[in-house]
Amino acid sequence: MFEKGQKCQIRIEDMSHEGQGIGRADGLTVFVPGAVIGDLVTVELTKVKKRFAFSRLLSVDEASSYRIEPLCAAVGCGGCGLGNLDYQRQLELKEKQVRDKLTRLGGLEDPVVRPIVGMEEPFRYRNKAQFPISTGGIITRKGGIVENLGEPAVGFYKVKSHEVVNCIDCMLQSEAAMAAADALRRFMAEDNITAWDERWEKGLLRHLIVKTAFGTGEVMVILVINGKGIPNGQKLVEMLDEAIYEAGFSLESVVLNIKKDKTSRIMGEECITLAGKPTILEQVGKMSFEISPQSFYQVNPVQMKVLYDQALEYAGLTGTENVLDLYCGVGTIGLYCAERAGTVVGIESVKNAVLDANRNAVINGIVNARFVCGRAEEELPRLLAEGDSDDVIADCVQNADVAILDPPRAGCDPRLLEAVADVGVKRIVYVSCDPATLARDVKVLAGLGYEFVEAAPVDMFPWTVSVETVCLLSQKNLTM
Known part of the structure; x- marks a missing residue:
């Protein structure tokens, strides 16, 4: 009879649709995050049911021939569920x-x-990047001065949390998207710009969204904010323009999206064009498509x-x-x-x-x-x-x-x-x-x-x- 906290060694025989390894211990099906098919692993059971259990990976005792080095160093972001599995096996x-x-x-x-x-x-293929923004929270000093508790982080949510993992580079995103994230990070640090704090429902910047038209090289940057504007916004536009140009793309649109509600939706209803055009143009084969801030488009x-x-x-x-x-x-x-x-x-x-x-x-x-x-x-x-x-x-x-x-x-x-x-x-x-x-x-x-x-x-x-x-x-x- 298995119990929570028990340790066991199992061979991973399959993988779930969520990317977890699946093995068996005396007939009990065990799900192992971080394990790939063919691994021999030692795990600790974290939740035990009658026929299956969830576990925590303690060690890879014998690595599978399908296992590769993780795709990037952004530990815990959860974006690459198969980031340690050979592409052909994926x-x-x-x-x-x-x-x-x-x-x-x-x-x-x-x-x-x-x-x-x-x-x-299979790299740099995403034409839309959606980065949550954080500074680890905010604090209000005497005199009503609002300060960030930590450094600006522009990246992705940690698995099953709203903690933002700062991502310097992502092999799934375009170079333009990563350049924009870096420029925003620097701007926030230089100008003491706050990020949204869920606990106090205060702070300005909520999300950075970057749309990249691979066929034309045009880029749209959308800044989702809890307000009506960004202090010294022209400086940010210039920093974004320079960074995206150096990445080999052309910044054609900077849009502010106003979101003040508490809903789980990323974007609000109102969009304000801060610089450039309200749309960008993409080409696929012989066809052209105009892309706006809120429209869906295959990534x-x-x-x-x-x-x-x-x-x-x-x-x-x-x-x-x-x-x-x-x-x-x-x-x-x-x-x-x-x-x-x-x-x-x-x-x-x-x-x-x-x-x-x-x-x-x-x-x-x-x-x-x-x-x-x-x-x-x-x-x-x-x-x-x-x-x-x-x-x-x-x-x-x-x-x-x-x-x-x-x-x-x-x-x-x-x-x-x-x-x-x-x-x-x-x-x-x-x-x-x-x-x-x-x-x-x-x-x-x-x-x-x-x-x-x-x-x-x-x-x-x-x-x-x-x-x-x-x-x-x-x-x-x-x-x-």
């Missing part, structure tokens, strides 16, 4: 994860899953093209089909497909993203795409029942052939899946960043008359436990 693990979830949660027997597509150079532009090419293949477009692009963001997938479609209608709940999508259609000379603002699970049933004043939108919804679903990690609202089935599309192309919710929704769609055809994993997030998957479903009894 790909194998993610492909297995997709297959396992479709089998166990989706109820599929031996699902067809294509070999995962990895990256040749890996290299793999984004792989992902979209796969979605286009699964859509099976011949030039006449009506396509629904649901949870469309700034319209990238729908616009990518528009050249081969009859009409594209996108639905997105974020107003600024819809504005971006319409601008992106104009930028690319696309005239057969329309975008609607609203929750997809509410707007699609409404459009299906009531139609629309725009006959193009009404006809596309009433006679849609293909639905592209690109929901957030939580997956699709059941109401949306029911509405898609009510429309009667012949094909569903489901783009997912979570195999578990994908499998759940595949099972729901099976009950609504759609059968799974195949899935294609794409490694959008090397060194992390996340994997993107494109899945094709078709109406039952439909010849593909």
Whole structure:
């Protein structure tokens, strides 16, 4: 009988979807953070249940051939859940994860899953960096003078906490993002700028967000603040401009985002352009996309093209089909497909993203795409029942052939899946960043008359436990 605090030696036989090693001790399944498949480790049990236990890694007694040196020295940031695992093994693990979830949660027997597509150079791939900011807290001196308790830290949250781990460099982020973080750190130290303190709900700077357009070299810096402005802001703009230029990029936009509430959302509603343009321009293949501060955009532009090419293949477009692009963001997938479609209608709940999508259609000379603002699970049933004043939108919804679903990690609202089935599309192309919710929704769609055809994993997030998957479903009894 095992107890909390007990030590044991186990061989790691598998890894969980969260990147923990999995081994067995006399039939008890033990989860070991920091261990990789093939390791022989000594652990201390921290929580013991009837059939499984959680543990703390004490030592690696025999290192696996798949174990590598950690990707970076930012200990505890939690960003690289697979940072000590060989990249080829990461790909194998993610492909297995997709297959396992479709089998166990989706109820599929031996699902067809294509070999995962990895990256040749899986570094510096993120075009969006989101850094929390801290100074270790603040204190109010006599006379109402507010001072920082520690040095400025711009980095990432420590695992399962809101403690900011200062990150000088991250191999996942662009050089422009790391240059901006360094410039902000120096500015805060020189000008005694405070950071947000959750305990007292005071302090100015909350988050630094950096968007990098790899195709054009343009960079947007977003400063999320608890206030209306930044003291000596022009100095900060100049420091950011110089640092980003030296990194080989061009600072084109500096935006203040005002967030004074206590919600868990990173950004507030109000954006103020401090310097430059309110948007930046990105190029993917022959297409251009305008990116605004609050709009969603895939974080890996290299793999984004792989992902979209796969979605286009699964859509099976011949030039006449009506396509629904649901949870469309700034319209990238729908616009990518528009050249081969009859009409594209996108639905997105974020107003600024819809504005971006319409601008992106104009930028690319696309005239057969329309975008609607609203929750997809509410707007699609409404459009299906009531139609629309725009006959193009009404006809596309009433006679849609293909639905592209690109929901957030939580997956699709059941109401949306029911509405898609009510429309009667012949094909569903489901783009997912979570195999578990994908499998759940595949099972729901099976009950609504759609059968799974195949899935294609794409490694959008090397060194992390996340994997993107494109899945094709078709109406039952439909010849593909």
